[in-house]
Amino acid sequence: MLKNDLFLKALKGETVARPPVWMMRQAGRYLPEFMEIRKKYDFFTRCQTPELASEITVQPIRRYGMDAAILFSDILVIPQAMNIEVQMKPNFGPYLPNPIRTSQDLERVIVPDVNDSLGYVMQAIKATKEKLDNAVPLIGFAGSPWTILCYCVQGQGSKNFDKAKELCFTRPVVAHELLQRITDTTIAYLKAKVAAGVDAVQVFDSWGGMLSPVDYQEFSWRYIQQIIDALKDHAPVIVFGKGCWFALGEMAKSGASALGVDWTCSARNARYLTGGKITLQGNFDPARLLSPPAEIKKMVRQMIDAFGKDRYIVNLGHGILPHIPVANAKAFIDAVKEYSV
Structure with a gap:
C-alpha cells in the first residue's frame, strides 16, 4: 500500500485535505545532485541505464518530498525505438540527422516490440519502485504523437515547426501514417509501463498549441484520444497540451482522469472550459520560481484558492527551468504542504 496516495485520490476526484503537488521535469537539471551525475554520463546513457534513471527519479523526492515521482526519461526514446536516429547535442538539444519527410523515408520507420527496444525503461521503473518503497506513486509518460512527429520531421527543435506542418498540409497521407505508427508504439509503450509498475501516465502535447483548433483535431487530438x-x-491518464486551452472542452469528455493547464489559461477559465467536473493540474509559470520564496508561497496559495483544493493537482505550467534556485523549488512545494482551508 502507498504511504501517500494523495495524488491518486485527486485523480479520482476524491475530497482531500490539501491538493497534491509535483513538478514537471522535477527529476533533473536544476538539482545539484543531478548535475554530479550529468558530469559523468551523457544524456541517453542516463536514460538507458536503469540504475541512473531510477536514482535521478528519486532525487527530488528525497530532497523535497513531492506527492508523486515521475520517471526520468525522454519523449524521444519512442522515435529511437522506431528506427529513427536521435542525438542529444550539448547546448543545442535534440537532433535527428535523418528526418522523415517522404513516403520513402517512412519505409524505414517500424512499430517495435517495446519490451525489447525499450526494456531498459521497464527495468528503470522496477528499480525506481524499489527505491521509492511505496512512499509515493510513480508517473510514466510519453509525448503526444503530434509532438513526436514535430521532431521526427523537423529534425530538431523549432519555434514554429514549419517543416512538420508542411508535411501535414502537403502530404497528409504520409503524416497520418507516421502519426498512427507513433500512436501504436506509444500505446504499447505506456501499457508496458503500467505493467512494469507505474501508477499513472501523462501524455505531453508540448507542441499542440502550434496548430489551429481545426488542425489540432486532425493531427493531434484524434491520436491522443486513441491513447486515452x-x-x-x-x-x-493525464493529458497536458501546452497552448491548447481551445481544446479543453473536448479533452474533458475524453475519459482522461486529469488535464494539465499552462500558465496562459487562468484557473477560472480552465474550470469553465472543462465544465468543473474533471481534475486539473497546473499552472504556475515556471519562470515565476525565480521570484523570492515568500512571493512564491503567496502566489501558490492564491493559485490553490483559485482552482479549489479538490480535483486539483498543483504543478507548473510547463517544465522547471534549469537555473531555478533549490530554495525556490522548496518554497513551491512547502507552500502546498502548508496549505489549509
Whole structure:
C-alpha cells in the first residue's frame, strides 16, 4: 500500500485535505545532485541505464518530498525505438540527422516490440519502485504523437515547426501514417509501463498549441484520444497540451482522469472550459520560481484558492527551468504542504 496516495485520490476526484503537488521535469537539471551525475554520463546513457534513471527519479523526492515521482526519461526514446536516429547535442538539444519527410523515408520507420527496444525503461521503473518503497506513486509518460512527429520531421527543435506542418498540409497521407505508427508504439509503450509498475501516465502535447483548433483535431487530438481509450482502463491518464486551452472542452469528455493547464489559461477559465467536473493540474509559470520564496508561497496559495483544493493537482505550467534556485523549488512545494482551508 502507498504511504501517500494523495495524488491518486485527486485523480479520482476524491475530497482531500490539501491538493497534491509535483513538478514537471522535477527529476533533473536544476538539482545539484543531478548535475554530479550529468558530469559523468551523457544524456541517453542516463536514460538507458536503469540504475541512473531510477536514482535521478528519486532525487527530488528525497530532497523535497513531492506527492508523486515521475520517471526520468525522454519523449524521444519512442522515435529511437522506431528506427529513427536521435542525438542529444550539448547546448543545442535534440537532433535527428535523418528526418522523415517522404513516403520513402517512412519505409524505414517500424512499430517495435517495446519490451525489447525499450526494456531498459521497464527495468528503470522496477528499480525506481524499489527505491521509492511505496512512499509515493510513480508517473510514466510519453509525448503526444503530434509532438513526436514535430521532431521526427523537423529534425530538431523549432519555434514554429514549419517543416512538420508542411508535411501535414502537403502530404497528409504520409503524416497520418507516421502519426498512427507513433500512436501504436506509444500505446504499447505506456501499457508496458503500467505493467512494469507505474501508477499513472501523462501524455505531453508540448507542441499542440502550434496548430489551429481545426488542425489540432486532425493531427493531434484524434491520436491522443486513441491513447486515452487504450489506457484509461489500465491506469489514470493525464493529458497536458501546452497552448491548447481551445481544446479543453473536448479533452474533458475524453475519459482522461486529469488535464494539465499552462500558465496562459487562468484557473477560472480552465474550470469553465472543462465544465468543473474533471481534475486539473497546473499552472504556475515556471519562470515565476525565480521570484523570492515568500512571493512564491503567496502566489501558490492564491493559485490553490483559485482552482479549489479538490480535483486539483498543483504543478507548473510547463517544465522547471534549469537555473531555478533549490530554495525556490522548496518554497513551491512547502507552500502546498502548508496549505489549509
